[in-house]
Amino acid sequence: MAHRPTALTAAALALAASTLVACGSTPSAPPGEPVTLTAELSDGGVTVPEEAPEVSRGTEVTLQVTSDGPAEVHVHGFDEYIRLDAAGTGEVTFTADIPGVFEIETHDTGLLIYRLAVR
Amino acid sequence: MVGVAAAVAGLVALLVFRELSGSRAPSGLDYAGPLTRELLPVARLVGELAAVAVVAGLMASLLPVRRDADGALRPARLSRSVAGWALVWSVVSVVSSLLAASEISNQPVVDVLRTGLLLDYLTIIPQARYQVLTAVVALAVAAGAYLAGRRPAGPTPAVVLLLLAGTGLGAALPLVTGHAASAANHYLAISTLMVHVLAALAWVGGLAGLVAHLRGDDVGLRVAVGRFDGVALTCFVVVAVSGTLNAWIRVPDPGLLTSTTYGWLLLAKLAALVVLGGFGAWHRRRTIRELRSGRSTAFRRLAAVEVVVMAATVGLAVALSRTPTP
Numbered sequence: 001m002a003h004r005p006t007a008l009t010a011a012a013l014a015l016a017a018s019t020l021v022a023c024g025s026t027p028s029a030p031p032g033e034p035v036t037l038t039a040e041l042s043d044g045g046v047t048v049p050e051e052a053p054e055v056s057r058g059t060e061v062t063l064q065v066t067s068d069g070p071a072e073v074h075v076h077g078f079d080e081y082i083r084l085d086a087a088g089t090g091e092v093t094f095t096a097d098i099p100g101v102f103e104i105e106t107h108d109t110g111l112l113i114y115r116l117a118v119r
Numbered sequence: 120m121v122g123v124a125a126a127v128a129g130l131v132a133l134l135v136f137r138e139l140s141g142s143r144a145p146s147g148l149d150y151a152g153p154l155t156r157e158l159l160p161v162a163r164l165v166g167e168l169a170a171v172a173v174v175a176g177l178m179a180s181l182l183p184v185r186r187d188a189d190g191a192l193r194p195a196r197l198s199r200s201v202a203g204w205a206l207v208w209s210v211v212s213v214v215s216s217l218l219a220a221s222e223i224s225n226q227p228v229v230d231v232l233r234t235g236l237l238l239d240y241l242t243i244i245p246q247a248r249y250q251v252l253t254a255v256v257a258l259a260v261a262a263g264a265y266l267a268g269r270r271p272a273g274p275t276p277a278v279v280l281l282l283l284a285g286t287g288l289g290a291a292l293p294l295v296t297g298h299a300a301s302a303a304n305h306y307l308a309i310s311t312l313m314v315h316v317l318a319a320l321a322w323v324g325g326l327a328g329l330v331a332h333l334r335g336d337d338v339g340l341r342v343a344v345g346r347f348d349g350v351a352l353t354c355f356v357v358v359a360v361s362g363t364l365n366a367w368i369r370v371p372d373p374g375l376l377t378s379t380t381y382g383w384l385l386l387a388k389l390a391a392l393v394v395l396g397g398f399g400a401w402h403r404r405r406t407i408r409e410l411r412s413g414r415s416t417a418f419r420r421l422a423a424v425e426v427v428v429m430a431a432t433v434g435l436a437v438a439l440s441r442t443p444t445p
Contacts, residue, residue, distance in 0.1 A: 077223045079245045098239050100224025
């Protein structure tokens with residue numbers, strides 16, 4: 001007697017779950033190959049080779065920043081920093097494990113370096 | 120009455136200064152949408168004012184136990200007010216947390232909720248995480264006040280002090296992130312900001328307690344004012360010094376005070392502080408003396424206006440906290 005309701009509940013749950021999955025972001029590849037983003041800070045400006053690719057959730061992202069002076073770079077959301085006390089190169093690696101569009105910017109000067117889209 | 124006027128003043132100040140400062144306009148990227156943009160500052164303001172109401176009830180509980188007109192012992196009644204406001208504070212902090220997750224990840228709140236990764240958002244994004252911690256602390260304060268208030272005589276002073284410490288912790292937690300956390304001299308920026316907010320909380324909360332919880336009790340008000348007078352002056356000095364230090368860290372060049380939005384908002388806050396200092400001086404010169412000779416009207420009126428101006432200053436402070444530093 002309890003079978004039918006249980007089966008129904010299970011079916012409803014499965015349906016709800018699949019709806020949730022479907023309603024989520026567009027299907028994307030499983031955590032892809034690690035991605036490396038590079039940027040150069042010089043003369044108060046920022047140079048990047050290209051826009052950041054959209055990465056799938058769980059991708060390991062490495063950010064590499066070269067600067068001609070002291071700089072602080074902040075990855076919003078994941079709250080990672082690169083701090084350079086003098087000219088040089090700094091690097092930080094993090095896992096992009098929540099979806100969204102996260103700004104990566106310099107702190108003192110507020111220059112936008114990348115918008116990292118995670119799907 | 121005064122509470123409603125204060126809430127309205129806080130909201131109007133927030134909206135007006137946000138509009139004037141231009142920080143309402145999305146900065147480049149705004150996929151988070153209007154709900155997040157409009158509601159986040161309001162949620163922050165409501166949270167702060169609820170925390171003030173919690174402190175108001177707690178500080179009034181530290182006064183000698185008296186009976187209200189209906190014969191009830193006051194501290195027990197105050198505990199219910201504290202528990203209620205702490206619950207509001209907790210719920211609003213959860214809302215703030217969700218909105219912060221939406222803002223930082225640049226997607227509407229609905230999308231944040233739909234990913235099924237809510238827990239990840241609330242733990243990974245620092246601005247959301249600290250609001251969740253505040254919500255937990257506020258809930259603990261609510262539970263503590265409710266339980267302590269079931270004692271007929273209300274909570275003991277030790278319990279009240281513990282709850283006050285909890286309220287301070289809850290108010291300080293979100294300050295760990297935000298603009299101060301990324302300032303050049305960030306340890307000093309965070310510590311001066313914490314001292315500033317906690318002193319302001321004690322000052323505004325204490326005065327709001329006098330206004331809200333001692334209506335129709337002139338004898339109680341005289342005792343309370345005698346005790347709070349020194350506290351208020353100390354808080355005023357601490358708020359002024361910590362605020363100045365913090366401003367000096369964020370705005371190193373005085374020229375920026377008039378050439379940037381952040382600077383103008385700072386000057387507006389300074390003006391509010393001067394006005395509040397003027398109120399305090401007037402209390403000391405006139406209204407407290409009148410209160411001692413049995414006339415409480417002048418003190419009550421001025422204190423009510425003071426609370427409303429303070430709430431407006433809190434609104435201004437929220438607008439300031441959402442404005443990028445120069």
